[in-house]
Amino acid sequence: MRRYINILYCVALVTALAGCQGKEAVPQVYSDEYIRFFSGGTTRAILDGSNALDYNGTTSTIYDYLTDFEGTIMSNGVQTTHTSSDVFKYFSDGISYPGGNGAWNYTSGTSYRWTRTGTHNFFGWMTADGSSGLTTNGFFGAAPSFDESTRVLTLPSKTLTTASDQYDFLYSEVRQETEASAGGNPVPLLYKHLFSALKIEIQNVSDNAEIVKSVQTAFIYNTKTASIDFSTGEVSYSGTSQSNIIPALASDVTLNKNDGMFLWGDEYKLIWPQTPSEIESAKILINYCLASAPDETITSTIELKNVRVGGRLLTETGIEAGKKYYFLLQFKNGSIDLDISVKDWYYSESVLDFSNTSISAQSGNNTPFEGILWLYHEDGTTITKDVDRKLTMVDAQEIIRGEFYVASPYNGRWQVSMFPMDAAGYFVIEPNSGDITRDMVENDNGRVQFYVRANHDIEAPASAQTVHFTVSIYFGNEWHDANSEFNRKDFRLVRNPN
Numbered sequence: 001m002r003r004y005i006n007i008l009y010c011v012a013l014v015t016a017l018a019g020c021q022g023k024e025a026v027p028q029v030y031s032d033e034y035i036r037f038f039s040g041g042t043t044r045a046i047l048d049g050s051n052a053l054d055y056n057g058t059t060s061t062i063y064d065y066l067t068d069f070e071g072t073i074m075s076n077g078v079q080t081t082h083t084s085s086d087v088f089k090y091f092s093d094g095i096s097y098p099g100g101n102g103a104w105n106y107t108s109g110t111s112y113r114w115t116r117t118g119t120h121n122f123f124g125w126m127t128a129d130g131s132s133g134l135t136t137n138g139f140f141g142a143a144p145s146f147d148e149s150t151r152v153l154t155l156p157s158k159t160l161t162t163a164s165d166q167y168d169f170l171y172s173e174v175r176q177e178t179e180a181s182a183g184g185n186p187v188p189l190l191y192k193h194l195f196s197a198l199k200i201e202i203q204n205v206s207d208n209a210e211i212v213k214s215v216q217t218a219f220i221y222n223t224k225t226a227s228i229d230f231s232t233g234e235v236s237y238s239g240t241s242q243s244n245i246i247p248a249l250a251s252d253v254t255l256n257k258n259d260g261m262f263l264w265g266d267e268y269k270l271i272w273p274q275t276p277s278e279i280e281s282a283k284i285l286i287n288y289c290l291a292s293a294p295d296e297t298i299t300s301t302i303e304l305k306n307v308r309v310g311g312r313l314l315t316e317t318g319i320e321a322g323k324k325y326y327f328l329l330q331f332k333n334g335s336i337d338l339d340i341s342v343k344d345w346y347y348s349e350s351v352l353d354f355s356n357t358s359i360s361a362q363s364g365n366n367t368p369f370e371g372i373l374w375l376y377h378e379d380g381t382t383i384t385k386d387v388d389r390k391l392t393m394v395d396a397q398e399i400i401r402g403e404f405y406v407a408s409p410y411n412g413r414w415q416v417s418m419f420p421m422d423a424a425g426y427f428v429i430e431p432n433s434g435d436i437t438r439d440m441v442e443n444d445n446g447r448v449q450f451y452v453r454a455n456h457d458i459e460a461p462a463s464a465q466t467v468h469f470t471v472s473i474y475f476g477n478e479w480h481d482a483n484s485e486f487n488r489k490d491f492r493l494v495r496n497p498n
Contacts, residue, residue, distance in 0.1 A: 029071050031114035031179045035064070057130030058097045059107070062122065063230070064090040065151070069118030089148055090120065097130065114179040123230045125153065125171040126191070132167070139167040151230040157240055159223040160195070162247055162269040169194045171228050171235075193322040194226060194235070197268035200246070204255035204331040209291035212253045215263060215329075216244045219281035224272045235321070237273060245271060254291060255331065274319040280305050286329065286336060300336045302329075309340045310470050311417040337420075373471065376401040400452040400493065404471070413474040416450050423465040426495040428455045454495055465495045 066073075066088055072081045075090050082088060094107030106112075114120070125144075128135045137143045140156045147154075153171070170191040204210050221239035228235050246263055253261060274282065282304040289297050305315045319325060328339040375383040378399045402416065415433040418424035430451050454460075 029073050029115060031116055033114045033179065035112045035114055035120075055130040056097060057128065057133075058126070059128040059130075060095050060104075060124050060126050061092065062095055062124040063092045063151075064112070065121040066090045066115065066118045067121060069115060071117065073115065090115070092148075094127065095124075116179060118178070120177050121174055122177065123151075123172050123174045125228075126169060129167060132165075134165055134167040136167075136169060139165060139169070153228045153230065155194070155226045155228075157223060157225040159241065159243075160245070160270050160272060161222065162245065162264045166270050168270070174230055174233060194228075195270045196273045196319050196321055197324040198245075198271045198319075198327065199266070199268045199324070200263040200327040200329065201260055201266075202255065202263070202329045202331075203260040204257060206331045206333045207257060208331075208333075209254060209256045210331045211289050211291055211294060212249065212255060212261075213287040213289065213297060214249055214285075215246050215287075216285045217246055218242075218244070218283040218285060219278075220245055220274060221272055221278060237275070239272070239278065268324050271319070271325075273321045276315045276318040279315045279318055284327075284329070284338065288331075302336065302338045304338075307338050307340055308419055308421060309342055310472055311415075311419065311421075314340065373469065374403045376403070397454070402450045402452065402469070404448050414448055415472045415474070417470050417472075418467040419470060420467070423461075423467045423495070425458060426455055426461055426465045427467055427493065428453050452493065460497050461495055462497060464497070466492050467495075468492055 066075070066082075067086075068084050069082050069086065069088075070084045072079060073090075074080075075088060080088070091110075091112050093110065093112075095104040096107060097104055126136065140158050142156045144156065145154045146152070155169075170193060173190045173192065175190075200215075202212060202215070219242050221241065222243045222245050223241035224237050224239045226235060226237045255261065284302045284304070286300045286302075287297055288300070289295070305313070307314050309317065324343045326341045326343070328341070330337045330339065377383060378401070383400070413433060413435055416429055417432055418427060418429065430453070432450065434448070
């Protein structure tokens with residue numbers, strides 16, 4: 001399987017200079033190596049995840065600021081003298097991918113050499129997507145404004161709709177390199193996503209046929225502006241307008257039992273990130289009726305502030321840039337539930353090795369991990385998954401053992417939790433988290449075990465309470481959600497009344 005990695009590589013090529021060099025009292029200002037840009041590997045850059053930055057016609061703007069440089073140098077076309085305390089632009093240029101895995105070309109045709117002293121600070125942003133033909137200026141309706149003194153890029157206000165062009169605007173991290181640290185090797189420049197992405201599905205798992213009349217959002221910002229500070233790496237957003245982001249249904253839709261539909265097809269669409277405080281007011285409104293009572297319209301309002309993702313309220317995290325959000329609205333007997341799963345848009349640079357029964361980093365299918373979660377009864381017999389996803393029943397005395405394997409990363413944390421929270425209180429997970437260590441991997445094949453039992457500290461429920469598992473792995477300074485890869489919809493435990 002092809003692994004996609006979010007990297008644009010800068011490669012310093014050694015170019016032999018003709019002629020002999022005499023001895024100098026002062027070291028040369030420039031190195032003999034030229035700074036060149038190549039595409040090394042591919043980048044999950046475009047919204048559908050199938051295209052890459054190394055596509056013929058894709059262009060980017062690149063800046064290089066020098067720090068700790070001392071001496072006289074040609075920068076901005078002018079010979080200037082600097083002390084080690086100065087910070088100044090060494091060059092800025094466009095680069096374009098010519099196709100065929102060749103070197104990215106400087107738009108100006110100029111070449112730039114590494115300096116013998118000082119630290120280079122590289123950064124940039126995409127200006128055109130060769131795959132779709134869209135450009136940054138055309139998508140935003142005007143050119144972004146870049147202040148070279150503060151290194152802040154300000155993007156024009158943009159209204160995102162599911163019907164508009166989907167231009168996945170990318171900007172890079174700031175990468176610091178010296179000639180010595182580059183050493184002729186690739187210099188990774190990680191590109192990041194300015195936007196979030198959303199996909200919405202409606203399912204009917206109730207015993208009744210439901211007629212969906214409309215689905216709308218309220219108090220979600222669909223118009224914002226953004227600024228990127230390349231001196232600090234911080235990105236700020238400012239909302240200017242709130243509007244429904246879901247297109248109107250062409251007509252009423254009847255969903256029989258086990259029927260489902262996507263609101264704009266089985267694909268993700270761009271949305272602006274939403275801050276935790278903005279989520280406080282955000283809502284989804286569903287107008288529907290029972291097929292048996294078509295004249296009695298019901299309005300159900302779901303407040304996003306009450307929804308949990310991976311055990312955390314959405315008001316704690318907000319809707320973050322660079323992540324894909326899958327909203328699943330389910331008609332159930334007497335209620336409509338919203339389940340949200342989140343996947344990273346890009347993949348970690350970490351090299352991960354896994355066995356067939358372990359958490360596995362994957363690419364090409366929008367899942368960062370896959371694996372097998374095994375559940376066992378207390379007597380050791382395996383709990384199997386029926387094709388119709390029947391519930392596994394747990395009485396008040398039974399203990400369920402869960403097990404999965406982690407071959408890598410060697411150091412990190414795992415966490416198992418349950419949702420929804422109101423039902424999870426009737427269960428106890430022991431333990432619900434722990435460390436992944438090299439010894440664990442080498443001595444026990446990376447096996448992780450946990451146990452689930454009824455919570456006897458609270459009164460038994462009056463009706464059956466169903467919970468799902470969420471499994472997360474922490475590495476690369478963030479939690480990675482592995483819900484769907486652990487068969488969340490297949491393993492559901494029920495606590496019955498005593």
